[in-house]
Amino acid sequence: MAATIKDIASRTGLGLATISSYLNGGNVREKNREKIEAAIRDLNFEVNEVARGLKTNRTHTIGVVIPELNNIFCAQIITDMEDILRKRGYATIICDCRTDRELEREAVDFLYRKRVDGIINMPVDTTGVHLKQFASDRKPIVVIDRKLSEIDCDSILVDNRDAAKKAVNILIKNGHRRIGMINGPEDIYTAIERCLGYEAALHEAKIPIDPALVVNSDYTIKGAVAGVESLLDEHSGVTALFAANYEMTVATMIVLNERGIRIPQEMSVIGFDNREFARALHPTLTIITQPTEAIAEQAAHTMLERLEHGDQAPPRERYLLTEVMEGKSVRKLRNAASEANGRDLEKEEGKMHSIL
Amino acid sequence: MAATIKDIASRTGLGLATISSYLNGGNVREKNREKIEAAIRDLNFEVNEVARGLKTNRTHTIGVVIPELNNIFCAQIITDMEDILRKRGYATIICDCRTDRELEREAVDFLYRKRVDGIINMPVDTTGVHLKQFASDRKPIVVIDRKLSEIDCDSILVDNRDAAKKAVNILIKNGHRRIGMINGPEDIYTAIERCLGYEAALHEAKIPIDPALVVNSDYTIKGAVAGVESLLDEHSGVTALFAANYEMTVATMIVLNERGIRIPQEMSVIGFDNREFARALHPTLTIITQPTEAIAEQAAHTMLERLEHGDQAPPRERYLLTEVMEGKSVRKLRNAASEANGRDLEKEEGKMHSIL
DNA sequence: AACAAAAACCGAAACGTTTCGGATTGGAGG
DNA sequence: CCTCCAATCCGAAACGTTTCGGTTTTTGTT
Secondary structure, three states, X not given: OOOOHHHHHHHHOOOHHHHHHHHOOXXXXXXXHHHHHHHHHHOOOOOOHHHHHHHHOOOOEEEEEEOOOOOHHHHHHHHHHHHHHHHOOOEEEEEEOOOOHHHHHHHHHHHHHOOOOEEEEOOOOOOOHHHHHHHHOOOOEEEEOOOOOOOOOEEEEEOHHHHHHHHHHHHHHOOOOOEEEEEOOOOOHHHHHHHHHHHHHHHHOOOOOOHHHEEEOOOOHHHHHHHHHHHHHHOXXXXXXXXXXXXXXXXXXXXXXXXXXXXOOXXXXXXXXXXXXXXXXXXXXXXXXXXXXXXXXXXXXXXXXXXXXXXXOXXXXXXXXXXXXXXXXXXXXXXXXXXXXXHHHXXXXXXXXXXX | OOOOHHHHHHHHOOOHHHHHHHHOOOOOOXXXXXXXXXXXXXXXXXXXXXXXXXXXXXXXXXXXXXXXXXXXHHHHHHHHHHHHHHHOOOEEEEEEOOOOHHHHHHHHHHHHHOOOOEEEEOOOOOOOHHHHHHHHOOOOEEEEOOOOOXXXXXXXXXXXXXXXXXXXXXXXXXXXXXXXXXXXXXXXXXXXXXXXXXXXXXHHOOOOOOHHHEEEXXXXXXXXXXXXXXXXXXXXXXXXXXXXXXXXXXXXXXXXXXXOOOOOOOOEEEEEOOHHHHHHOOOOOEEEEOOHHHHHHHHHHHHHHHHHOOOOOOOOEEEEXXXXXXXXXXXXXXXXXXXXXXHHHHHHHHHHHHHO
């Protein structure tokens, strides 16, 4: 049905190899180039990438395995990555593994069978066993957001320790001492780092660390709702909360909202990611934002580099920085020593509400 | 390197065709079946889908073209669709066309060259020209969310007219008469339908329609911010706003927030999609939600049906229904005739704030 | 004009499957 | 034990490319 290279060859009177060479950027006599181009136009020929893939062992396809497409951080990264890859002729196959190790393994196997040229993974598993087979084919792997202990590959990371430290420092500077943290699972790289940042900030401010103030949830709204609730129930002295990803930030707001706890009068809050969400809240939320565009760009380009220039350099780790976007969700406490419940000062700060 | 069917053949002493037949579910003598399975295990053979694809003209790959992956409605649908498709052995190639007709056309061409077996498209273009070539290969196309005028294919739609009507009816029932609508682009199917629903509700309530109260924005946060601002600037009598997708709902909240307009005392609001966002706001938002899971499920299954059972039935249109999720963002006006600015009644409703 | 070197061209084989039509086998019925 | 039919098996050809090694043509030099 569709025209093949043979049709082009016979129509132009040239050989198969010549056409192939032309298609792959080889040199062809001017006169022949014209003939070929005419034939291609006439028959509207398009090279069959599948056949080409069979010969070359390249599918021009990249597999992307992520925990949740439904997670705005992931979605944003993928959007930009896909854009870059497609412009360079690579298709992006998405696999959402629902934050499940087993599904993640299956997804990678699936991509292996599909013979993708490379895999970009924001891993759920912390070791990387699921990537072993793929790696043994010497096909490139780029890991984003989290580190893998047993796989040696490029990784694009965020300085999460610094991110958490910045957030907690803001709270400390405003006089908060009992700061709750809604964190991700204890065994996930980003959560560990963020916790370290939290602790470092407190430590530097000489504030004793109370491990009970850090709840480990699961980076989802549902899970974090339970986490926030238990934290509030068990530690009434908390004057500020720091939620360490977007979904948990939403969860924090939901719980405070449902309990009628006023921000910032009764509770100060710092969230994570999603500028628009922060702006849409009343009062606007102070958040830490991650450089999703840069992550996407770095991930896509290191993948392309490995793929197209057969880059053999040893794997690199790149760290990117977060930013603070200030809102009005942090209340300045009178003095650093005050651990009083915000309700005490309610009246004088109450006007903020109507002014806004 | 990797084992091929030939290796299996020679190792078992069977013929190529027999192995192939076994792999494709054909009958094989018990004794041979065991031999083959042993060989496959030993060599850990995996069929080369690329080679198979060359012969069969099927890639077991579905292309998905959407306006914005970064749009929660899209992301949610894709998550579920990808899940279903992958379970059936189909890979999903995502193409985000950034709500740009030209990029959409390029994306479809790209997928055509990649020889995907089918395309699922939430189209930007309203005619469907971009799909003509693909359609002429008699490969299945499923359109979601929007209708195409010149392509005859399955479509999974939402009853948008009903959705808007339900929203506006709630406002009317609460005594609102001057209701602003933040709508999508005038030439997009969903926006047209939602506008019709808006008008129908007003019409049935015998409320005169003021076309100036409907602003056509572009379904993005940024665009809608401008839209909401102009609406507020030019029509101070508006007592309620209805935002017709999630991004524009966020935009509405941002503007009201920045202007210090209180909800629902000074402005009632009904939004769209994203239950969690609605719950996280204070007060909680009343929204219309679309059945993203059902859309995904229907889209994936009709695609699979066409693909695997060579379904020749004429294209079907399916309509799904939306739901209302009630929040506290709609204020009950004293009487239906009152078009007074909410500020008048501020004091008596003010307490809601502190009670909550 | 002759020659060498460089550039362009070429067909056949190969990539790993499926499929076609025919050959072989096993087992039931006589 | 023979016959026959269905079930199973088989090799070769084909899918549309790329690549290898060798041949032809062009170009530049003298």
